[in-house]
Structure formats: structure tokens, C-alpha cells
Amino acid sequence: MIYVCNTITRQGADMAHDHASDCPSCQEPAAAFSRHDHAHCAQDVLERADGLVAQSGARLTPVRRRVLEILLEEHRAMGAYDVLKRLAAEGYGNQPPVAYRALEFLVEQGLAHRIRRLNAFAACMHPGEAHAPAFLICRNCNIVAEAPAAAVRKALDAAADMLGFLVERSTVEALGLCPACRDQAA
Amino acid sequence: MIYVCNTITRQGADMAHDHASDCPSCQEPAAAFSRHDHAHCAQDVLERADGLVAQSGARLTPVRRRVLEILLEEHRAMGAYDVLKRLAAEGYGNQPPVAYRALEFLVEQGLAHRIRRLNAFAACMHPGEAHAPAFLICRNCNIVAEAPAAAVRKALDAAADMLGFLVERSTVEALGLCPACRDQAA
DNA sequence: GCGTTGTTGATATGATATAACGCATGGATC
DNA sequence: GATCCATGCGTTATATCATATCAACAACGC
Ligand SMILES: [Zn+2]
Ligand SMILES: [Zn+2]
Ligand SMILES: [Zn+2]
Ligand SMILES: [Zn+2]
Secondary structure (H helix, E strand, O other): OEEEOOOOOOOOOOOOOOOOOOOHHHOOHHHOOOEEEHHHHHHHHHHHHHHHHHHHOOOOOHHHHHHHHHHHHHOOOEOHHHHHHHHHHOOOOOOHHHHHHHHHHHHHOOOEEEEHHHOEEEEOOOOOOOOOOEEEEEOOOOOEEEEOOHHHHHHHHHHHHOOOOEEEEEEEEEEEEOHHHHHHHO | OEEEOOOOOOOOOOOOOOOOOOOHHHOOHHHOOOEEEOHHHHHHHHHHHHHHHHHHOOOOOHHHHHHHHHHHHHOOOEOHHHHHHHHHHOOOOOOHHHHHHHHHHHHHOOOEEEEHHHOEEEEOOOOOOOOOOEEEEEOOOOOEEEEOOHHHHHHHHHHHHOOOOEEEEEEEEEEEEOHHHHHHHO
16 A cells, blocks of 8 residues: 655654665655655564564563554554554454553653644654654644654753753644645645 | 743843833743732733734623633633633633633634643733744643744744645643752752 | 562543534624 | 624533553563
8 A cells, every 4th residue: 555654754863774775764854745655664663663662671562562553554643542443343452541551652662652732643653763753744634744853852942941941851743734735725 | 919920021023012111021031930920911911912802803702801811810721621610600601612612712812822731721921922932831830931932933844844844833842840840859 | 389560451430622503692784 | 673694602412532440360580
């Protein structure tokens, strides 16, 4: 299947990763929203997730791994109950805590992100790489892309520092139009 | 009464406003978290709100105005149901839509902000001034401050633009420690 | 084996948010 | 004045998001 990838990875010190260079998400930033076979990306992320979790001493149990797979398959921000429906249909528990716990675990491990504007979760497409992404949410087609935001964080830290405020975690989310919907509107 | 003001206003082209210069929120950024008599700020904001709404053709009805007053009085981020309790106690409707509609109106008019991380709303302390603030949320004492974020938005716009994404609205929220709690922790 | 820890599943509840309907008001139009 | 229409309000009901608590069970170290 062909998807539009919600991944945006820049080649560079902060975002580089080590898998095959034919990964569409590892090309130029301008290619982030372009259509490509997402199966490769998903498979790559899963493999890296296995390694990262083992390395941290945590356990990527069946439910947790399945939730990550679902997020990768669906390839969009999903509500906890959306995930739960999928789990229930596959014989896992169908109670909210099952989904919330798995999602919380994935977020803690850096394998997924929480999109507060949507009350939803999305798989991180470059786990293990230090990053604090900004999320770009298209109001027309609902695609969610992760954008490198080192400069944004830096500006935020500076603004907070002027007031004596110490930033520990931050949320940067933008609502607007993706390239495709932007063209369509014009 | 003495409050800590959740307002941070900088004297400068983007944030200046025209009322009396003894407003604590109009002093140096470093004074943003300091204690002061908030009644002056609240009164000033209400007066400006009246003017702004009239100017835009909208109507600041009793319920809407009362919600703004409540937000200003409480001087913190409030959940919709907190506001609703206050309204109900004063004889207004006690159903969720009453509060949500008024809050939505205030946000649309730029008289209040929605803080997604807290699922809450706070009065804007400098309505009418072009601004897209970042919110600084203390994880210890829950104070919420509005910080000027022009540089942050600029960086975000630039990051999005590199991907062809057009930002229309954005959410920038930081969780951390306010100056007081930071000192206390040290 | 056996206690300890962590994971899962179930029940129940709490918290946040919106859909849909009908009525009242107030201004524009006839 | 009567009619129409747009707007706001109140209500019922429902949808969506999230957590507290307990019981069963599995993995692990001893
Ligand atoms: Zn990839
Ligand atoms: Zn789009
Ligand atoms: Zn004040
Ligand atoms: Zn504090």
C-alpha cells in the first residue's frame, strides 16, 4: 500500500539514523509529505523499537508491540479508543486501561507521541534519536507530521529564561494546511 | 487582595498597550511572576474587552461577560466545569454547553486562551494586542503565565515552511518550574 | 518452591466535550 | 403591527477521554 508518510526526518547530526538510505523519510525535508510505500518505514521503526526497549530494560510485551504496530499501520494520530477497538477485535482486552497503559508505555519509551490538540497518539517515526518535534496537523486531511524543532525549542527556552521560568517539557503543535491541501485550496 | 499575576506583557512594539503605566503587568518581564494587586489588571482588561467586542460587531452578553469576569477573578486556568459551577451558583444555566459556548466565544474574540495541556481556559490579560503567546505552566504551583512568543512562532513558521506546510494556528505550551518554585527546589 | 514485581483484564467511575432541539429576544422587512 | 430571520440561551442526552481499584496471572531472582 501507498501512504503519505507522517515522518519528517532531516539528514543531519540531530536526526540522522543508521538504516538503509533508501528510506523515503530520510530524504530531503521537502519529501516529507510525498507519497511512498510506508511499509518499509514501519518495519524499520519496529525493529529499532525492539532494540531500544531491550536496551532500556523494559519489555515490549505483545499488547504494547501490537499497539505500536497499529499506530504504524494506521499512520495517523489515533485516539485511545480507536486503538482499543482494534485491540478488542483481535482478542485483547477491550477496557480503556489496556489501551491507555500501552500508549503511556510507548510515550515513556519515546516510541510514540501524544498530540494534545487532538487528544490522540501517533507512533514516533524516528525513535531513539534525540528529538523534541513540532507536530504539523493538517486541518483538512488530518495528516500529522513530525517536524524538527530544535530552533523552536531554543527560542522557547530563551523566552522562558527571560522570566526566570525553567522549561522541562514542552508542546509545540501547529494547525494548518499540508502541501497537498494547500495546493488544492489555491 | 494580592495575587500573583499570570500576565506577562513586555513593553515593546508587539505588546505595548495604552493604559496607565502603573500596571504591574506592564513592567519588566522579570516582574511577571511577582505579587501585586490584580484588581487593576482585571478592571483594565474588562474595559478593553467591552470596546473590542463592540468594535468587532459581536455581543458581550451577560453570560459571556460574567465568564470573563470569573476567569479574571480566579486568575488561573479553569476547567469548563469549574466555570460552570460558578455560573450555576449565580443563577445561570448549569449545563456544560452554557460554559463551553461562552468560553469558545471568548477564545474566538481573543479574550481568553485555551490551555490544552490542562484542558482549561484562562483570561487573556492583553486582549486586542496582536500576540500569539506561549504558556508557561508551573508543575509545582500550577500558575500559568503568558509569555511573548514572537520568536518562537517565527521559528515554527520557518520549520513548517521548509516542508511546505502552512501554519494557521499553533499551540506552544511549556511545563516546568516558575521562579519561586525553582528557588524553593534549589 | 516462594516471595517480589510487573502486566493484564474487569468493573466502575470521573472528567471533558459536543449534538440536537426548542424557545426567547431583538432587529429588519413588509 | 405582523412577519421573518438571525442569534443566543437553556435543556436533554450522548459522546469522548481518562483514571482508580482490585483480582488473576506470569516472569524473575532467590
Ligand atoms: Zn522511514
Ligand atoms: Zn492535508
Ligand atoms: Zn495582574
Ligand atoms: Zn511554581
